[in-house]
Amino acid sequence: MQSGSPPTGPRRPAEPGMALAEVQTPALLVDRAALDANIAALASYLQSRAPGIRLRPHAKTHKSPDIARLQLAAGAIGVCCQTVAEVEAMVAAGIPDVLLSNQIAEASKAARLAALAGAARIIVCVDDTAQVALLAAAARDAGVVLHVLVEIDVGGHRCGVASAEAARSLALEVARHKELAFDGLQAYHGRAQHFRTYEERRDAIASAASIAQQAAALIRESGLLCGTITGAGTGSFEHEAASHFYTELQCGSYVFMDADYARNRRGPNNALPEFAHALSLLTTVISAPVPERVVCDAGLKAMSLDSGPPSLARHPGLAHAGTSDEHSTLLVESGAAPMVGDKLQLLPGHCDPTVAMHDWLVVHDGQIVTALWPVARGR
């Protein structure tokens, strides 16, 4: 009974060459043309506006080595990850330079990370001496060097040391370990990504840069290089790019563009790319019990509602009424009601946790499936 045998491998919802109408649902679709356009648009923007700044896209959005390779081919220098499992998947796929933009507090995870440092440049964040000790021990045991950024709280009030002095002190602690290389500062302002007005985002990033600059100055006074200043996301990168201080950008969501980010209002500088919705959740209408209501098989186990319900922009006559484990109930407000068996495309409110619910990205060109890309969703 306590079998412990592994779950069977993930079933493929489609095969290349299939029509979208044949894909088993719920399934995540990636519009290849929109994906390519988004990747090209950010690369082009940065080339013209902030030449020299490095792009290290966040792979927590897609968890896809296939997409990471497309980003590197367009000029990205590597990727960010948020978990050790993501780092493992990216290094296994040949990505040569990976930042774990997060803290580790388990010896087992530090060992997993150190085991990868022979195959790629591995960078990791710290904000506490306990993490430094774990990383140093793991690097020493593995005979490798781990690169380290000190994370400083620049306004997000999540992780990160609380002062420039604390950042200097921790940087010096890192530098005491020959198995660790101090690279610079993680200065990411998560909250600012979703401030709705241009001015709020601009002011938040100006403040973030000021806090990080003070820390960098103190660290440099102590005789350490502080070559990397990294942060930014899809909501705020225009400001970090214009700061003349940040050296790397971590934008992730731009590849897919979720419904929530699309609600951010643009500023007077209208040169920002218009990223397209490249990710959608394909769902089948499984019930149409009355003319004013249909039910589809897109539920809480197939899409995350943390940033609100999915957008029905591709089905303007329908309105979202509710979602349970394996169902969404949609109201028919105008137009012809969908029929049982019809397929719909919902735009997820938040792409990142939605992707983590799926084993596969079903890539399509128009109505035809062109590839299946695995999602590195383990832990």
Added chain:
Amino acid sequence: MQSGSPPTGPRRPAEPGMALAEVQTPALLVDRAALDANIAALASYLQSRAPGIRLRPHAKTHKSPDIARLQLAAGAIGVCCQTVAEVEAMVAAGIPDVLLSNQIAEASKAARLAALAGAARIIVCVDDTAQVALLAAAARDAGVVLHVLVEIDVGGHRCGVASAEAARSLALEVARHKELAFDGLQAYHGRAQHFRTYEERRDAIASAASIAQQAAALIRESGLLCGTITGAGTGSFEHEAASHFYTELQCGSYVFMDADYARNRRGPNNALPEFAHALSLLTTVISAPVPERVVCDAGLKAMSLDSGPPSLARHPGLAHAGTSDEHSTLLVESGAAPMVGDKLQLLPGHCDPTVAMHDWLVVHDGQIVTALWPVARGR
């Protein structure tokens, strides 16, 4: 680049014999003693209060063949599932009688279901002639019989035919197909599960039973047996059990008890079992940047927030402040602040979608891991 190779198998977060402090996080813990007590408590309640009523627990809560076997050993006649993939996992594990308490609108899924009907009794719901046609064709092709329930809307306003007359008409349509066996009615009131007062739940189920009784009477007048009347969940089962009309109960969440169900207020009949929280999310404190705030590695990809944030009942000095993809921020309101590396146990707001995010259930007896049970989380 368009490799299509499958993701690597799921990493095991622990091994039997390990202390909980060594489990890699975030990981879902199942307290074996609490689980066993919950299973026994419902069985005992039904034996004394509603002898003869059949229990068919909903496996969408746990997605675990191991737990399904424990439920059958305690008297359950089979399980409910919400997806074809769950049915496949349960039949593969030897569960002999499985109800897909949901509609199918894809020929590919009907074929998958029919392929299982040689190994188990398979029952499925319909509320539209299109589903009946798909199921009949798949059963004919596979040379099997599929059992069918007509779902009637008893107040949940999700799936289900809208009238007793429509239920009769669809039952007769099912009966026209020799590959399909009409078994009765699915009469589940999902919304009633979360009505907070005893009286609201009692009245909702009285209304549901009345609606289903009218449909059953019409169907029986037409010369069809209507032997199965199935519904109920953890929030309302005392009422269906007392109805003298329902023949089967579908309670699922009782095995784990999530924070949301625990908010339902009990009625005057205090013989209802007190189900214990058997599921918790083990998380590690990865950052403690200031005395009043810590950050742990339980994020949106490890627990569902659709029914509110997790309960911190096991850590009364802490309060939930926010959750992002791989973090939760907790405020230290009283007592000693946890330190980096400390482990916490959060009680998920909603167990079902939380379980679906994990590959393994880590079963424990006190502080020691006793088993790893796979989660059938594919599609």
